[in-house]
Amino acid sequence: MQTHRAKRVEIIIELPMERRLTDALTAAGVTGFTVLPVLGGSGRSGRWSREGQVSAAVGMVAVICIVRPDKVDGLLEAAFRVLEKHIGVVSVSDCDVLRAERF
Amino acid sequence: MQTHRAKRVEIIIELPMERRLTDALTAAGVTGFTVLPVLGGSGRSGRWSREGQVSAAVGMVAVICIVRPDKVDGLLEAAFRVLEKHIGVVSVSDCDVLRAERF
Amino acid sequence: MQTHRAKRVEIIIELPMERRLTDALTAAGVTGFTVLPVLGGSGRSGRWSREGQVSAAVGMVAVICIVRPDKVDGLLEAAFRVLEKHIGVVSVSDCDVLRAERF
Amino acid sequence: MQDLMASGMASLLSPMVLSFALGLVAALARSSLSFPDAVAKGMSLYLLFAIGFKGGVSVSTHGLEGTLIGSIIGGVLLSFIIPFVAYGLLRSITRLSALDAAAVAGHYGSISIVTFVTAISVLVSAGITSEGYMVAVAAAMEAPAILSALWLAARSGGAGQMDGELWREVLLNGSIVLLLGAFAIGTVTGEKGMADIESFIVSPFKGVLCLFLLDMGLVAGRGLRQARGLITAPLLLFAIAMPLIGAALALPIAMMLGLSVGGVTLFMVLAASASYIAVPAAMRVALPEANPTIYLTLALGLTFPFNLTLGIPLYLAAAQFAAGG
Amino acid sequence: MQDLMASGMASLLSPMVLSFALGLVAALARSSLSFPDAVAKGMSLYLLFAIGFKGGVSVSTHGLEGTLIGSIIGGVLLSFIIPFVAYGLLRSITRLSALDAAAVAGHYGSISIVTFVTAISVLVSAGITSEGYMVAVAAAMEAPAILSALWLAARSGGAGQMDGELWREVLLNGSIVLLLGAFAIGTVTGEKGMADIESFIVSPFKGVLCLFLLDMGLVAGRGLRQARGLITAPLLLFAIAMPLIGAALALPIAMMLGLSVGGVTLFMVLAASASYIAVPAAMRVALPEANPTIYLTLALGLTFPFNLTLGIPLYLAAAQFAAGG
Amino acid sequence: MQDLMASGMASLLSPMVLSFALGLVAALARSSLSFPDAVAKGMSLYLLFAIGFKGGVSVSTHGLEGTLIGSIIGGVLLSFIIPFVAYGLLRSITRLSALDAAAVAGHYGSISIVTFVTAISVLVSAGITSEGYMVAVAAAMEAPAILSALWLAARSGGAGQMDGELWREVLLNGSIVLLLGAFAIGTVTGEKGMADIESFIVSPFKGVLCLFLLDMGLVAGRGLRQARGLITAPLLLFAIAMPLIGAALALPIAMMLGLSVGGVTLFMVLAASASYIAVPAAMRVALPEANPTIYLTLALGLTFPFNLTLGIPLYLAAAQFAAGG
């Protein structure tokens, strides 16, 4: 099948910062993204789990954006401005997509 | 460790189409896949969230298939036939897997 | 933006083995990982779904670790020792990360 | 008249309507208040089980007052017909494409089970009994409208396939199966079964309904916020006129069937309400090119609140007037 | 006899059994009806808390009628022994490998808390009291069978390690801790605590149980559909014979312990039922090469429905006959 | 004194406190017992709705005994002031950085709604009435302390921006909106609305609270296990002294306002309790560099259990002594 080069950006970010991140992405022209729930994890600030939690303070989400390669830099800059002082992980990988007109 | 080249296909698709997609994958000989929940997202049809939703009409899932490189085309064609008129995103990336005999 | 090469390891593993896996990762010096919930899937042992399930016996999770390339081998060996006889899928892909000092 | 307004007022100021309003306002003000979807689903399963079971128990004690079969046939016919009326109205007063109009029409032919449940609560509060088998009528009215919608869409070239798989999905969708299953269990176990589980399905019912309506207000409010730009005056008109038309079509049929005042009210409510759970999901499969924002906004964002606040008291008043109260 | 059949019939037509049947049928018909796993988990937490608490309160008021210690020892012994019987039966009548047979055997030595809870509901409905400390016996019987299964598996070369970590997981697994914890709270707070939370844990109990059984029917039905090809006549025979054998082994022990009719029934139910929540998860860790489809299908898909429908009335009848009713 | 100890003992041995203890112990022993977060969220929504609604109904029947406005002003002032006291104490007896101290201080100025809810349950059990509008006071006390904390952080160079977006988030956070919304619905619908949903929001309330406290025990225990190394003697001292100081500051204000014994108790409880749901989330946004483990451990792991077990009976005793009981 006909596919096109694109980038897959995965941002794991604190729950209370989710809306700020997605707003910043939208402002930077990235309108396509998908938010996945996260159960728990571990990092420099220790281990955590969403089990039984009510507060958003203990929780993260994973935001996935598939973008055209030329849009990656804008996206990363927008994400970085939000993330800067916050915990979170940003990774970018190459991918191929169907229906490139959508990105 | 000994690893083998493979492809990671990620299909984000509307909840009501989930079974049709996985059935089509199975019919195309792809028997290994994993379905992840999705909390919300944004695309050309606007922003949405699963919060408080009962209807499957507002919701998506992410289907991940790790396949041998030679099986990717069959998989993409099967997925495309289901997706064609539906909203959804298909991306393919390279990966290495342990225990290649499983794929 | 300034990015750095890294590896993204994705391990899909049975729910009852989750803690053993994450403990083994920690023991192997991998302190950063994120656990995603899984709704269902299909493999050589057939199709399954978490719907309505109470038992952990029917369920999986996806563990994502972003690591420096030189740490991948240790990680895979640790994961393999836990996984060996268990169902589960391990895939590794290349990625670029922001804030490399974190990994 | 005095009475009507008083009871309308009472219904507007019930915890149920106010809970919905709270949710709506909170979502419009962008509060973070929200329910996990698992909790929303859990509440809806509870409501369907409880209402089905109660209907069944009522049938087991009172027998099939009136004609069950007649009511089901009447309901199914209505569900088939209403989409044509809705389609005609939409095409003449709004600018919706044929495809979108067909999709919307399907929703109005089908029913909203929560509107139905709320109406039963209102009847119970007012001390008005109704035929227990109306839950079977409700279940029967879920699907036929989908066929009409697909036929309308196909006629206008909008494809719309109803394959065997979709048939099965629609006819065996969770809410139909749970409603009819619980109805059957209620019929079989009767008063004895009711005694067993009454304090689970009767006493806390209204409270759960309040929380569920609060959640629906949140979802509706979020939807309205997203769809701001989309709601034109003609669409708004349709969202209010169509339930009235549906109810007006239902009234004479219900009278002919000889239903009680409560039964007439519920029959009107079923005709007046629009689906926003089962039909939207079916439409995503069968008519993927129709815009979901339009039908969800109309059914959940506009018609549902109208029925909840003004519609139900109005249909009750009409039923009392017509069936002599 | 007349009586027995009448009460068996009554139990078959209870909302609980019918709810399970509804779930089973819905899943076999591939309906979309389903519960979120969070809701299923929530209901199971509620049931465990309620049943544990009630047992504790009962002990606090009636004291330890009969011998608690004796019953626990008897239960633990049974849990150790039953797997050997089950293993022997499986190896002689079915073609299961030694490993799969050992894994299955472990499930039958352990207990199904929902079967136990349902049996208590049946007793309560029939006005039959039982020893409150039976919930402690239930908790004590969860784990020992796992050891027997691992021993059987090791003997046949199937490895099966019980490391310290797994020990902790099994002994401190959520359901044991909640059951015993709530039991302890009930014992400490007694009638006063009961008065505080009675309308939460007593009144709605049966209704929640119905919904939970509906969910279990859905899960069991889905499992059966997946496992169609796997169920042979010998396996089916085992799934029905084994609970009867377990109950038969339990009856004399329960009589020797001097339990009441209700207590004897519950003791038999514990022996007859097979675990499908805690033990499967432990087996995935300890015996990963054993096929989970086999043990889940036997325990949840076949033996559980058998106990729910025919088993419980039968064990009750036997207890009444033996303990003099 | 005798009485005081007896009632303290009774409160320690209530199903609520014991449920919390069970959760704490289970988590410390690393049991797998856990609640899905959707279920925990669902229970908290139920508790907020119920407590808000009951407060509103009480206002609708008893009117605004005492001064609502006065109490709100008093509460808001306390919420502003307490962080300064807490900050001073932390900086003098512990080694927390200015930023961490400011963040912790904000939590103690705000309130813990579950502590408040538990205190109401204790009052109800003791037959002591309280002003229904205290739930409005509780809602009003959630946010002001955040401002004080940010001011303290900014003064010490720790940045801390309170942008418009954060303002909106804090003031319209889910728990404030639900509490005040349900309060308004209760006020409007009054006794009639209460009759409608009483068996949902009153009867099962304590039972749900038990399960919720069990979950909180699990979360707190898990947190304590993670934070072992972090808890120094000075921090422990702070976690116990600060609620006492808060309560002591609240007592004279409550007396001046002329609140009833129940009202004085609740006012003290609000001052004494520390937020662990809303404020931590706001702090993650506004003061990301402050260490969340510190404030969560202090508020949820130490101060919450203290208030639940010793604090509430103590504040009640002080209120009875001061307001004359």
Ligand SMILES: Nc1ncnc2c1ncn2[C@@H]1O[C@H](COP(=O)(O)O)[C@@H](O)[C@H]1O
């Ligand atoms: N290397 C990593 N790979 C995947 N997830 C990570 C990684 N590092 C951190 N995370 C996630 O980000 C959260 C916060 O990380 P940290 O700021 O290092 O405590 C962790 O709890 C994980 O959920």
Ligand SMILES: Nc1ncnc2c1ncn2[C@@H]1O[C@H](COP(=O)(O)O)[C@@H](O)[C@H]1O
């Ligand atoms: N570029 C993208 N990256 C990630 N997810 C996307 C992207 N575009 C669309 N999606 C997902 O697919 C859904 C439907 O997209 P659309 O059809 O563009 O409205 C969105 O709500 C997202 O969940």
Ligand SMILES: Nc1ncnc2c1ncn2[C@@H]1O[C@H](COP(=O)(O)O)[C@@H](O)[C@H]1O
């Ligand atoms: N090729 C694959 N791609 C993605 N997920 C897989 C794949 N194979 C197996 N899985 C996941 O691993 C589970 C167990 O696989 P198996 O051991 O083959 O039955 C499946 O149910 C899937 O959730």
Ligand code: NA
């Ligand atoms: Na309708």
Ligand code: NA
């Ligand atoms: Na057993």
Ligand code: NA
């Ligand atoms: Na405070």
